[in-house]
Structures are given as structure tokens and as C-alpha cells.
Amino acid sequence: xxxxxxxxxxxxxxxxxxxxxxxxxxxxxxxxxxxxxxxxxxxxxxxxxxxxxxxxxxxxxxxxxxxxxxxxxxxxxxxxxxxxxxxxxxxxxxxxxxxxxxxxxxxxxxxxxxxxxxxxxxxxxxxxxxxxxxxxxxxxxxxxxxxxxxxxxxxxxxxxxxxxxxxxxxxxxxxxxxxxxxxxxxxxxxxxxxxxxxxxxxxxxxxxxxxxxxxxxxxxxxxxxxxxxxxxxxxxxxxxxxxxxxxxxxxxxxxxxxxxxxxxxxxxxxxxxxxxxxxxxxxxxxxxxxxxxxxxxxxxxxxxxxxxxxxxxxxxxxxxxxxxxxxxxxxxxxxxxxxxxxxxxxxxxxxxxxxxxxxxxxxxxxxxxxxxxxxxxxxxxxxxxxxxxxxxxxxxxxxxxxxxxxxxxxxxxxxxxx
Numbered sequence: 001x002x003x004x005x006x007x008x009x010x011x012x013x014x015x016x017x018x019x020x021x022x023x024x025x026x027x028x029x030x031x032x033x034x035x036x037x038x039x040x041x042x043x044x045x046x047x048x049x050x051x052x053x054x055x056x057x058x059x060x061x062x063x064x065x066x067x068x069x070x071x072x073x074x075x076x077x078x079x080x081x082x083x084x085x086x087x088x089x090x091x092x093x094x095x096x097x098x099x100x101x102x103x104x105x106x107x108x109x110x111x112x113x114x115x116x117x118x119x120x121x122x123x124x125x126x127x128x129x130x131x132x133x134x135x136x137x138x139x140x141x142x143x144x145x146x147x148x149x150x151x152x153x154x155x156x157x158x159x160x161x162x163x164x165x166x167x168x169x170x171x172x173x174x175x176x177x178x179x180x181x182x183x184x185x186x187x188x189x190x191x192x193x194x195x196x197x198x199x200x201x202x203x204x205x206x207x208x209x210x211x212x213x214x215x216x217x218x219x220x221x222x223x224x225x226x227x228x229x230x231x232x233x234x235x236x237x238x239x240x241x242x243x244x245x246x247x248x249x250x251x252x253x254x255x256x257x258x259x260x261x262x263x264x265x266x267x268x269x270x271x272x273x274x275x276x277x278x279x280x281x282x283x284x285x286x287x288x289x290x291x292x293x294x295x296x297x298x299x300x301x302x303x304x305x306x307x308x309x310x311x312x313x314x315x316x317x318x319x320x321x322x323x324x325x326x327x328x329x330x331x332x333x334x335x336x337x338x339x340x341x342x343x344x345x346x347x348x349x350x351x352x353x354x355x356x357x358x359x360x361x362x363x364x365x366x367x368x369x370x371x372x373x374x375x376x377x378x379x380x381x382x383x384x385x386x387x388x389x390x391x392x393x394x395x396x397x398x399x400x401x402x403x404x405x406x407x408x409x410x411x412x413x414x415x416x417x418x
Contacts, residue, residue: 081148082119087138090115090189101280111182118162118183120145151190151198159183159202160210173212180206222358226346233340238333240294241314242355247291249359249376251278252352254285256328258313260299267295283378 094112097103116123120142126135142148146162159180166176184203191198231242245255254272262271272283287295298313317326337351348354360373 080151082115082146082151082154083121083138083142083148085151085190086112086115086119086186090186093189101274104278104280111185114179114182115186118145118179119148121148151187154198154202156202156205159206163206163210167212176211180211222348222354224358224362227355227358230337230340230344230346230348233343234336237316238314238328238336240298241328241333242337244291244294244314245352246355246359247289247294248285248287249356249378250285251356251378252330252333253278254283254378255314256330256333260311260313263295263299263313267292267299270295277378279378285378286376 091112094103094108098105098108116137121137121140122143123135123137123140125143126137126140128134129136146154146158149158163176163180166179171179180203184201187198187201187203191201227246231239231246234242241255244250245252248255248270250270250272254276257276258270258272262273264270268287270285270287272285274280274282277283295313312327314328315326316328316332334351341348341351356377360377363373363376364370
């Protein structure tokens, strides 16, 4: 015998408790196509319940069964609320991308939070599941956003209203665009996935009047003397790490966890694994000049951390006989650098990026091609390095044509000599 629960659940979701086993089952209400009566007219649209351990499992089971019969349109998934699809399908997709190394865990977490915010689900109101001891997000309150509508019912007008609400809450154009990009990917998954919960992506095609003026790319260029002065204000222990970032153009995440096993024997090349690289691919940093000297100095001073053969290059706490070396955390290093900037009364918007981007700006001013700058910084997109194009010296074009003319003369001379 089964007893239907009277708990307040999202529209379309029901719970049934089996009085014999005490197990609580969950399901989803599906509106099936109206049957055709003998006289050719359409009958009433029946509602069918589909059981499962969770509402998400019910959706997947129902959709998969009808898909095998070629009846995707009959699956009723057009009525799936945003949060149900998010928990059932999109969250596992994000986890799979993270496990495959195609997305960073932080970015997946941010995308999940942005979609929750749009649906209006407040994670703070989620009760704790007694079995898993984790917040049960499916039972969290819907307090804002789009009020967790069925995905197929969201129009571009709804999207425009949500974007306007983000602007009202103080979100800048860059933040708004990141929200819209995350929601657009979410809708694309719903359109192309095995459970097509939407037919149109309302987040595509939003104009500048809705999103706001695109922010100009920020050039975090600082003179070399200013960078050196800020690094000198930091504690002596952390100076090598900051100076290496400024001289090599590496990212903080790549340098903070750097181990001696990743450094070549002549200190000229550092190989960063994809797990710490922004592009999730193997990254090679060529240490030249002062950056190479820093590695030599750290190697001479880090004999204890080398006993295990794989110590950290820049360690917050050096290794001892009883414990391994401990690397710098991002928060700790950030506070130190911010304190030095505050003491010098110099505002840097993003301190670690400013260190590495200042190197790129100095290279461009020295006439280094943008393609070489992209190689040094490890940028996978050419557009990222083009933000430095306005720093290219005025005579760079003239020098390029002169180089072409010299190459032609050499070729002509070689041909005539032959």
C-alpha cells in the first residue's frame, strides 16, 4: 500500500511512501499527448506518473524509454523546471568535464551557482539530507530569479528582464556577460542533450542595449621600476615567487605549486602539468635571465626540500625531517601583495595578473612580435595577446617592411651567385 506525501514540492514532482518497506519513492508528472477518439476528435490529455528513486531518475528513465521508441516529443520533458534539469543532467555533465580535465573545478562551481541564481533557488534554505549529510538542494526555497520556470517556457523577454535585474543589483557588463554565457551553455545542453527540455535558446542574440556596453580590455601595464618597488616591499621570503612571476610571465597557480621534478637540470625549462595549467594542457615555461637565476638561488637554498626528490620550489615552510614542505596558498600571498600595494598607495586591479602582464607590455614595447608574447604567456587564444597591440611601437610596420626588403635582397644575391 502506498501513501502520497503532502509535502510541498516543486510543481509536477510527487513523493509516494511505501508503507510496507518504509521507502520513499519519487516521481514526476508527465502530460502525455491527447488520445484520438473513434470519431476523430481529441480526448482529454491524461497525466501519467512515473516512479523512480528521485525526481531526476524519473525524468531520465521516462525520457530514455520513449527515446528508444522514437517518441521524444511524448516524454513530457518540456515541463522540466530549471533546477530539476540542472541537478539531474547538467551537474553530472559539469563533473564529467572536470574529471576529464576539460574544465576547472572553480569554473564548474561558478557556472552551477550562476544557473541556481537565475532559477531563484537559495542554497542557504536547503535542509540537510539525513542519509548523505549534505544539503538537499532539490528542497531549497525558490526566492527570486525567474522562479524556477519550465525551461521550454522561458522567452527572450524573460532573459532580458533577468539581465536588467542583474544590472539593478550592481553587476557590471563583464559579470552580466559571464552569467549569460553560463546560462546559454546550460540551454544548449537542454536543447542537444539526451533529454531535450528546451527547443530555443533565449540567451542567444541579446543585444548591447540589454547586456550593456562591452568593457574595454584592461591593460595592467606597470613600469619595471614600480613592479620592482612593490616586490621589494614584500617580506623577503615571498619575494622570489613574486619576482619569478614578473620575470617569466607565468600564472600564480603555475608557480605556487611548482616542484623541482618539473624543472630541467640546467634551470632553463619548467614543465607545468595540465592539472595546474589554465588551458588544461601541458605548459612549458622557458626561464631566461633573472628568472633562471632565481631558480638557481632557490635550488642552492632548498637542500632540505630536495630530500624526497620532489620538493616545492617556492615553499612557505621548508621541509624538515618530520614534515614535507608547504606551498604558498593563494589567499596568503594575495594578502601580502595587497598590503605592499596599500603601503605604497598604488592601486592594482588584479595584482598577480598585473605582474605577468607587465612583462608582456614591456616585451611589446621592445618590438617583440605578439605571437612570441602569446607563447611566453601561454595564451591559447590569439585575441588574448591582441590586447597589447596598441603598445606596438609606431615604427614597427616600417621595420617589418625593411626586414622584407633585406630578405629579398639576400634571396636575389643567393640566386645570382648560384
